[in-house]
Amino acid sequence: MNKAWWKEAVVYQIYPRSFHDSNGDGVGDIKGITQKLDYLQELGIDVIWLSPVYESPMDDNGYDISDYMAIYSQFGTMEDFDEMLGEAHKRGIKLVMDLVVNHSSDEHRWFLESRKAKDNPYRDFYIWKEGRQGKEPTNWGAMFGGSTWEWDEQTQMYYLHLFSRKQPDLNWENEALRREIYRMMTWWCDKGVDGFRMDVINMISKDQRYLDGEKRGAALYGDGSPSFMNGPRVHEYLQEMNREVLSKYDLMTVGETPAVSTEEAKRYAGADRGELNMVFQFEHVDPEGGEFGKWTTKRYRFSKFKEIMIRWQEELAGKAWNSLFLGNHDQPRSVSRFGNDTPEFREQSAKMLATFLHMLQGTPYVYQGEELGMTNIYFQDISQYRDIESLQYYKELTEAGLLSKEHMMACLAQYSRDNARTPMQWDSSRNAGFSQGEPWLEVNPNYLEINAEDQLSRENSVFNYYKKLISLRKVHPIVTYGSFCALAPEHPAVFAYMRELGGQSWLVVCNFAADLETIEIPKRFLAPDSQLVIGNTERTSLTPSVELAPYEAFVFSSPAVTEAGV
Ligand code: TEU
Numbered sequence: 001m002n003k004a005w006w007k008e009a010v011v012y013q014i015y016p017r018s019f020h021d022s023n024g025d026g027v028g029d030i031k032g033i034t035q036k037l038d039y040l041q042e043l044g045i046d047v048i049w050l051s052p053v054y055e056s057p058m059d060d061n062g063y064d065i066s067d068y069m070a071i072y073s074q075f076g077t078m079e080d081f082d083e084m085l086g087e088a089h090k091r092g093i094k095l096v097m098d099l100v101v102n103h104s105s106d107e108h109r110w111f112l113e114s115r116k117a118k119d120n121p122y123r124d125f126y127i128w129k130e131g132r133q134g135k136e137p138t139n140w141g142a143m144f145g146g147s148t149w150e151w152d153e154q155t156q157m158y159y160l161h162l163f164s165r166k167q168p169d170l171n172w173e174n175e176a177l178r179r180e181i182y183r184m185m186t187w188w189c190d191k192g193v194d195g196f197r198m199d200v201i202n203m204i205s206k207d208q209r210y211l212d213g214e215k216r217g218a219a220l221y222g223d224g225s226p227s228f229m230n231g232p233r234v235h236e237y238l239q240e241m242n243r244e245v246l247s248k249y250d251l252m253t254v255g256e257t258p259a260v261s262t263e264e265a266k267r268y269a270g271a272d273r274g275e276l277n278m279v280f281q282f283e284h285v286d287p288e289g290g291e292f293g294k295w296t297t298k299r300y301r302f303s304k305f306k307e308i309m310i311r312w313q314e315e316l317a318g319k320a321w322n323s324l325f326l327g328n329h330d331q332p333r334s335v336s337r338f339g340n341d342t343p344e345f346r347e348q349s350a351k352m353l354a355t356f357l358h359m360l361q362g363t364p365y366v367y368q369g370e371e372l373g374m375t376n377i378y379f380q381d382i383s384q385y386r387d388i389e390s391l392q393y394y395k396e397l398t399e400a401g402l403l404s405k406e407h408m409m410a411c412l413a414q415y416s417r418d419n420a421r422t423p424m425q426w427d428s429s430r431n432a433g434f435s436q437g438e439p440w441l442e443v444n445p446n447y448l449e450i451n452a453e454d455q456l457s458r459e460n461s462v463f464n465y466y467k468k469l470i471s472l473r474k475v476h477p478i479v480t481y482g483s484f485c486a487l488a489p490e491h492p493a494v495f496a497y498m499r500e501l502g503g504q505s506w507l508v509v510c511n512f513a514a515d516l517e518t519i520e521i522p523k524r525f526l527a528p529d530s531q532l533v534i535g536n537t538e539r540t541s542l543t544p545s546v547e548l549a550p551y552e553a554f555v556f557s558s559p560a561v562t563e564a565g566v
Contacts, residue, residue, distance in 0.1 A: 001481055006195070006252035006277055007321060008480045009046035010358075010470050011096070011365045015329040016053050016075055017061055018423045019368055021435035028423070028434070030076035034084045037091055039452065043371060043463070044470040047094045047252060049197045051329055053081065054100075057107050059166040060144075060388050061421075063098075063199060064105040068184045085192055094194035096252055101181050102200045103167040110180075111168050118155050124174045127160040128152075129210065139212045141221025145392035148224060162203060162228065164388055172204045172237055182244040189245065195252035198276070201238070202257040202268070205231030217291035218402055229259045235267055238275040247274070254323055254363075255279040262315040269320040278321040278363060284308045285331055287415060295393060295403065295411040300338060302512055306495055313361060313484040313497075322362030326353055327370055332419045334367070336376035340514055340551065343449070346373050348551040351465045351536040355553035356495055356510040358469045361484045366466065369424050372455055373462040376419040377444045382409065386441050390416040427453035468534055476561060478504050493517045494548065506533065507556045511548040518547050524558045531560035 020032030030053060040048065052062035055070040062072060071078050088095050104111060113122035129137035129149070136149040137158055142165075149158040150165040160169045170177055185196070206228045213222030238255075246253060255268050257279040269278045284305055289296040316322050326334035335341050339349030350373035358364045379385060382394055382405075390412050397403040403411070412418075418441060425447040426433030432447035444450075455461035473479040482499035493513035499506040507525045511517050521542045524530065532540050535554030539546075542556060 001318065002271065003481070004277070005250075006047070006363060008473065009094075009252070009363055010044070010473060011047040011049050011363060012040055012043070012045040013049045013051065013328055013365055013367045015051045015061075015368060015421060017051075017440065018421050018434075020424060020426065021437065021439075024436035025074065026435050026437040026440050027074050029074065030071070030080040030084050034080070034087050037084075037087050037093065040093060041091045042456070042467070043366075044467055044474070045093065045366065047096055047194065048088060049096045049254075049365070050098060052098045052100055057105055057166065059105070059164055063100050064103070064164070064167045065100055066105040066107040067109070068104075069187060082191070089192070094252070096195040096197055096254075097188055097193050098199060099185065099196040099201075100199040101170060102203050103161065103163060103169045106166045106168050110177075114168075115152055115154055115159070118157075124171055125177045125180075126168050127171045127206065128155070128157045129160070131158055138210050138224060138227075139215065139222035140224030140227075141213075141219070144389045145396040147221060160206075162200075162224075164392075169206075170204070172233070173206075173208070178237065178240065182241060185241075185245045186248075189249045189251070194250075195254075195277075198253065198255045200258065201255040201276075202230050202234055202260060202264075202279075203228045204237060205234040207231055219291050220396070220400060220402075225259060230257075230264050235273075235275065238268065239273075242274045242276075251277075253277045258282045262312060265312075265316065266320045269316075271320065278323045280323050280325065280328075281312060283312070285326070292397060292403065292411075294415050295397065295408065297407070297410045297414055299414075302493065305338070306489070309360070309495075310486045310489060310497075313486070317361070317484060322360070323365060324357050324360050324362040325365040325367070326357055327367040327420060328365070329367070329420050330417050331367075332415055333374055333376045334370055335373050336419070337414075338512070341373075341375040345514060345551055346375065346450075347460075347462050348536055348549075350462045352510050352512070352551045352553035354462070354466055354469055355508065355534065355536070355555065356512075358473070359479065359499065359506070359508040359555060360497075361480075361482070361499070367420065371463050371466040372425060372450055372452055374422075374425060374450055375444065375446060376413065377422050377442070378413050379416075379418070379442075380409075382412075384442055385412065385416060385418050387417045387421065390418060425451040427451050465534075465536065472534065477501060478506055482506065487522070488519060491517075491519065494519050498522070503559070504561070505558050507558070508553075509546075509548065509555075510553040511551055514550045516547050516549065518545055520545055525556045527558060529560050530556050530558040533557050533561060 017028050019028040021028050022031035053075045054065045055067035056062045110122045110125045114126045136147050140148040142148045144164045213224040215222045253276045255276045260281050269276050287294045335350045339353050398405050422444045423434035423439050432443045455463035478501040482501035485498045487496040496509045533555040
């Protein structure tokens with residue numbers, strides 16, 4: 001298999017608004033990040049993925065960009081950015097930018113021009129359509145509620161927005177637009193950034209027929225996704241972007257691609273495709289909702305989750321590269337969702353999840369606070385939420401009488417994006433050391449028990465467990481390049497697999513349940529030269545049949561690993 005630095009890396013995602021506030025205005029900022037680079041170096045991560053820091057009206061916390069080449073003033077200045085980049089590089093940490101080019105803000109100069117007149121030179125930078133007998137051009141529902149079409153008085157036409165109405169979709173059919181984007185990307189690359197995480201990049205090409213989507217059950221709108229997910233020209237655009245920009249630098253690129261299959265993923269990230277290095281797939285984190293999508297109170301099903309994870313490992317092997325994640329700024333906290341966030345099992349299950357994820361083949365992503373086992377916040381009142389998606393759906397679904405307020409609050413408690421966005425818990429001082437001012441979103445009151453200062457000082461903390469896991473990757477190529485083989489695929493609570501490279505095998509066993517579970521151990525790990533690599537219990541040796549503690553995880557090597565690696 002071809003070696004690459006981004007395969008060997010561990011990525012840490014920073015959501016700047018919630019990471020660290022250096023000036024007491026209640027909002028995280030770039031200087032705040034620079035101040036915490038030593039912390040990240042201590043953890044051992046190689047790459048930061050920085051959620052958007054560009055100029056923005058903040059309708060969607062920066063995923064609505066009004067100037068791609070300027071920094072949002074509450075986050076700091078371009079000098080602050082350059083300093084952060086330089087300081088990160090000094091510590092051997094690379095920086096990957098969030099590239100949001102499916103849409104811009106409606107306050108971007110291009111859109112302000114575009115909406116002025118039908119013959120404005122920027123008109124075709126966006127997607128404008130006539131209505132159908134006084135109605136929207138299609139029946140599509142937007143990702144944050146409502147229609148995907150907004151009527152514009154000035155020129156008496158609708159514009160398309162797959163997300164909020166303040167996020168008009170850019171028209172990738174237009175070559176002039178594409179050139180502008182490549183120019184902007186080149187500018188960031190010349191500045192020295194190390195790559196891009198590309199927001200909903202599989203939605204940039206729209207089926208030009210603009211057909212109505214299927215309407216399910218009581219849903220208010222049709223599902224337009226067949227017309228824009230993995231659209232007709234998306235691979236052509238990415239190959240062009242690769243030729244024009246990406247191929248000229250040594251970058252890491254990861255496409256955010258909701259609703260992508262393994263077959264599609266191989267097209268985006270296949271080694272020989274000249275597109276991207278890897279994609280984020282979402283099959284394993286898509287809640288099994290019904291007609292209201294993610295608005296459900298259902299917990300995940302382990303058997304389904306396991307089947308999905310195994311399939312991605314097997315089908316991408318040798319052909320494309322996996323990105324590995326259990327949480328991000330759009331998802332619930334991983335320990336609350338896949339582990340157990342009660343005091344009894346929180347640390348244990350957070351370590352188990354980390355073992356499970358970091359030992360798979362692919363590039364692992366740590367979402368800020370995950371390395372501390374930070375949990376969902378379980379807000380009691382809708383006024384505590386800030387996220388546009390949570391607020392808009394609450395309004396839409398309860399006002400239409402489709403879901404009761406109580407039920408919607410329960411859904412939000414499980415799946416609201418604000419769960420991931422509560423401020424980072426640094427220490428036990430006021431506001432968890434996040435800010436001297438009033439935080440823009442409430443700090444989780446459990447910061448007194450869960451915070452970085454405490455965990456750095458405790459050898460058996462979640463933080464120190466992550467640190468050890470990350471360091472294993474640095475020493476043992478088997479973690480990156482070893483093949484994957486699933487064990488006991490039918491086991492209802494245990495996820496077990498083997499990794500192999502050269503003459504070495506690693507056995508990874510993770511109990512996803514709060515109960516004792518039994519698992520049979522392959523013979524070679526019972527031999528005298530088999531050895532514990534890492535684990536979250538006192539266990540140091542194996543028997544043919546092992547009774548696992550709740551949320552136990554371990555990795556054994558056969559034969560034993562050496563300090564210098566294998
Ligand atoms: O998210 C893309 C996306 O598909 C979202 O609908 C995501 O699945 C949803 O937030 C889950 O509830 C990206 C960004 O990660 C997100 O923060 C942005 O809001 C969105 O694009 C628009 O830029």
